Amino acid sequence: MIDDQERNGKKEIMEEFTVIGKRISKVDAVDKATGRALYIQDLKLPGMLYGRILYSKYPHAHIIRVGTEKAKALPGVITVLTGEDIPPVRLGFYKDNPLLKAGKVRSYRDEVAAVAATDPEIAREAISLIDVTYEALPAIFDPEEALKPEAPLVHEEHKTNLLKMPWSLHYGDVEAAKLDAVFNVSERFSTTWVTHCCMGTSGAIADFDHSNNLTVYTNTQIPSLAQKDFQETLKILGVKDKRVRVIKPCIGGGFGSKLDTYAYEHMAILLAWYARRPVKILFEREEEFIATSPRQPTVTYISMGCDKEGRLLYRDMSMVLDNGAYTSWGATTPSVMMMPITSLYRVPNVRYSAKCVYTNNTYSQAMRGYGNPQATFAIESAIDMLAEAAGIDRVEFRRINSNQPGDVTPQGLRITSCGLPECIEAVSKDLEFGRSRENGVGVGLASLIHVGGGARIYKSDGCGTIIKMDDYGKVDVFTGASDMGQGSDTIIAQIVAEELGVQVDDVHVFHQDTDICPWDVGAHASRTTFVAGNSALGAAKKIRLRLLAMASKATGVDEDKLVLRDRAFFVEGKPVLPIAKLLRGSHFTPRGEMMMADNFYDPPNENMGKDFRGNMSATYSFGTHGVRVKVDEATGKVEILDYIAAHDVGRAINPLLLDGQVHGGVLMGVGYALTEQVIMENGRNMNPDFRDYKVLTAMDAIHSKAVVIETIDDQGPFGAKGIGEPGCVPTAPAIANAIYDAIGVRIKDLPITPEKVLAAIKKKNGTVSCGIDAFTQKEQACE
Amino acid sequence: MKKFKYLIPKTLDEAVSLNQSHEGSAIYVAGGTDVMVKIKSGKLAPDYLISLKHIGVGSQLGVNRETGALHIGGLVTHRTLETSSLIRLQYPIIHDAVQRIGSTQIRNVATIGGNLVNAVPSADGAIPLIALDARVNIYGSAGERTVDLVHFFEGPGQTVMDRGEIVTEIVVPKQPSRTGGAYQKFGRRAAMELPLIGVGVLITLEEGSNRCAKARITLGVAAPTPIRTLSAERYLVGKEITENTLNEAGKLAAEESRVRDSVRGLAWYRREMVEVLVQRMGVKCLQRIKETEAL
Amino acid sequence: MSREIKFVLNGAQTCVAIEDDWNLLYLLREKLGLTGAKEGCGRGECGACTVIVDGLAVNSCLYFAVEIDGKEVLTIEGLAGADGTLHALQKSFVSNGGIQCGFCTPGMILSAKALLDENPQPTEADIKQALAGNLCRCTGYVQIIESVEAVVDKSSGDINAVVRETGDSD
Ligand SMILES: Cc1cc2nc3c(=O)[nH]c(=O)nc-3n(C[C@H](O)[C@H](O)[C@H](O)COP(=O)(O)OP(=O)(O)OC[C@H]3O[C@@H](n4cnc5c(N)ncnc54)[C@H](O)[C@@H]3O)c2cc1C
Ligand code: FES
């Protein structure tokens, strides 16, 4: 065991840990391997009804009439609700999204009616029996078009399609820097909708007890905030002062999809309220594609310049984000994009503005990386272009501009531990950048910065932990964290086990229930290991101190001579007292003590100020990805030959799980780069299934090499930083850069489909027309 | 999803007569991978499903010693074809196709007959079989008949089959020596793909030369049905097979295709891919001929 | 129409009354309480519902329940030994990081089992091909493939992995 002081500075010594740093299998893996783990799909309550939602048939229309008579008459139908029947529940932090639409729909995804029936098939039939009369309205699907004065308004009362969000910053003097810069690039990049594709679809069960206390079983990443949202809905229903309990069954994947509360959850609550029976809503796959929120598309304009030596002088970026018809956390991604924009590499002068625009498309939300993948795609593509313009080797260019420990970036991010230089080295060594290559083969790299020590986007960035020990030395940890499969339970168990000298199997981590678990702001921003880890560590330390004090009293040995390990106290290498025995003794005694401690950890990070300055995270994670691709110049297909992902993770608490996060993130990133796209045609999702939404398969798997750089962060639990999201952040630009290296064409729009690559090759070779465009019926230029 | 009854006839004739007695409200089902998906999505709503899995015919796979023809029962699964060494070694063009249909789970149950009768323009099973001049044996209340596979398809989901007819067998005539074939499904992922375009090429060389005696170039997703591209085939016959002639054949095939834009891919790109893949599959045919001769 | 079918479910003779329009996944999950097989799409596209019927991996969401009459069905619940000893694949997935959210896991393990039963020495390409119909969004497949490889060649397993004892007694 090492204490904070030892941790500072002495990074080189091999600390002796019993469970930290070990490849320990996930605590819930056996349940999952045997089919015992229960997901929302597997839960049923007695008397439970099945809810279903009717969505709009138009992207933008007046609702003239919703005819529910036939649906209500269907045997087995218990409740039918329309926007006219319910009080005005509104969703999202902007409160622009009525739970059931009345008067007007603004996207195909709009909820028009809902039913609860005794059987899912009956609910389905009831939905098909609801007649809705619409009067179509002109609709708008392109965010840049939506900004024009003549564009139809998505929300009339809002008076403009531009959301009133303050996303604009300027540090230093970009205009002056532009005059100083010797080399400049200026480019437009775009990214499109991609979606989480959690293998377990979304679902919730709402259940009221006799005194109207509400229990919601749901797949949320934000139990405490969900509890608050559900409370608000109850208030609107006129139910006050009741308990809301949120229970999380196993989650079949999160990736940011469950960071808000959604219509299906609130609808289940309303249906249960009116039906007076538990109601379950479970999405089918098609509904999951259509009615959950994808990552938001962006159009990015970037210009960047450097001096003769290749030092970055300025970065000037503006963005238009397609917000869709309603506002969820997609609209606030610019707050996180600011981090790479101002702070990926040293750049003294930065300007950024972003417009979030209402359209009649689906509304977007958070997805792994939260804006960072979009911003980094533009930045890292442009870095390569600038290096080329300056005639400096791409790796060298990044070395010159790399962040370093001790930097304070223009936004005020305080870089403490920083392994970016090592990450760049690891990648460049492995892929042998300068070497000549066969035709069509190229290498590329891209780096990332991400919050690694929480992210203060709310007033609190805290997480609570309660630890209790029983008569047998077993430990129960009640955490606010949410495990969605990423393994936070295991990481917390390791941290506690290490601190208390017990085995991981002695520790049971409980995160599933707001009645039992303490508060937390949610599993976002890769914050769980750092924040929940520190919270658990703090609680464990309290227990440890008490155990030592008690043991000292019981044995008469000085506390500092007692070593706590292997479930016992040791003196000079000999076990003198098992923990279990000590605990039993403290319980079974007059005026006994209970072994329990709590801890609330809120990291020392800052909310952003008015000008968006502020040290948002207690520490930052870095990484560099490198890729070798082969481009088939006749088909435009890109094949990935080698992939290396180097990450500064502070400390790898569990390398097995860490590798899993990296491999999973990388393949998701490769999908983002090459194959995945929600194809929207006039607001309609054209590929709501796995046949046409191209999640990569085992045959597409890439054996990426995961390199771990341990910088042992001062603030992190045992030195660890967050790693949940970074794996998918720099993948797309690394691939785009490699393609450019291979064949000299730069693809600026994601995904990089073979069509785009081939069209670009043709254009480069002087071919102009690529045939007739099906949608416009016009000659289509190549590119 | 509408409720249906599932009937399990034990003979071919029983299946046909059950179909007749439920005229209009019954459909056959083999592996069910197309039928079940259509029922679930509401595209089909039959009152009766008549299973063909227990009628005792349609599971043969082998070469007729007298004629040298390959017989594939209508109920043979893609997986059976995939794992058959006969198919892998002697009909690699079929193997190319069946090993990439859906997933192992799909191939374990989905049948070749179902693939043909389902008659989508992308039917992977059909393209190589057309190239091999396969014929389809069909049985119905009017007895048995045989149709050339190339004339089997009439449009998306439409075939020459009359109501109640059953595909009992697919017969691939013996191929001349010095014949090589290859198929590629071109998609975005390595697996679980519907093809953006599917290209099958089969070439027979004259004895002792590289001159083409016979050529078949068949395409999937290039028209409302799987097709042959006759102008490209005609062009090759009598010519040396070289990169150039294959390129030209690719161009002709691309011209002859009637590719369209869809969410899955753009027409111009599909046309390009026909051109590229005809050439590549042609080269593969030559390789395979050489490999066989080297044995 | 209701009918009775007899089949062997996880080694036990089973007789149930079913409706003609049920699929096997529905029968297992809703009527027999075996929720290990998951529904990820209901359309044959994700493999979460994979079970083994007469030795073959199939998508139970597309498999008519009627058709299991007289057959043998293995679900994830029947894979561990009667005394709870985990199957080698289960152990390997647990200790090699083959499991994250776990939603794909039962199907993934059964696809791997069907592969190994047919081909005890598969190559990496064979493994990828066999698992191509089982989508996983969490792992990027790398550790899943390694989990299968570790069973094929015991010595290539992750020797650093700490296999916890509870894993074996569950
Ligand atoms: C996830 C998924 C992936 C797929 N991937 C591919 C792919 O890559 N390539 C591809 O080509 N297809 C693919 N398919 C489609 C399908 O699997 C194939 O078309 C399959 O061969 C159909 O066979 P089946 O036995 O399941 O047909 P069924 O669904 O049983 O029947 C299909 C049709 O044929 C009729 N029918 C079946 N057998 C006969 C017979 N012997 N005589 C007369 N009529 C008959 C039925 O009445 C029905 O109309 C995929 C399907 C799914 C669900
Ligand atoms: S649920 Fe059966 S394949 Fe997806």
Ligand code: FES
């Ligand atoms: S572990 Fe989550 S989908 Fe595979």
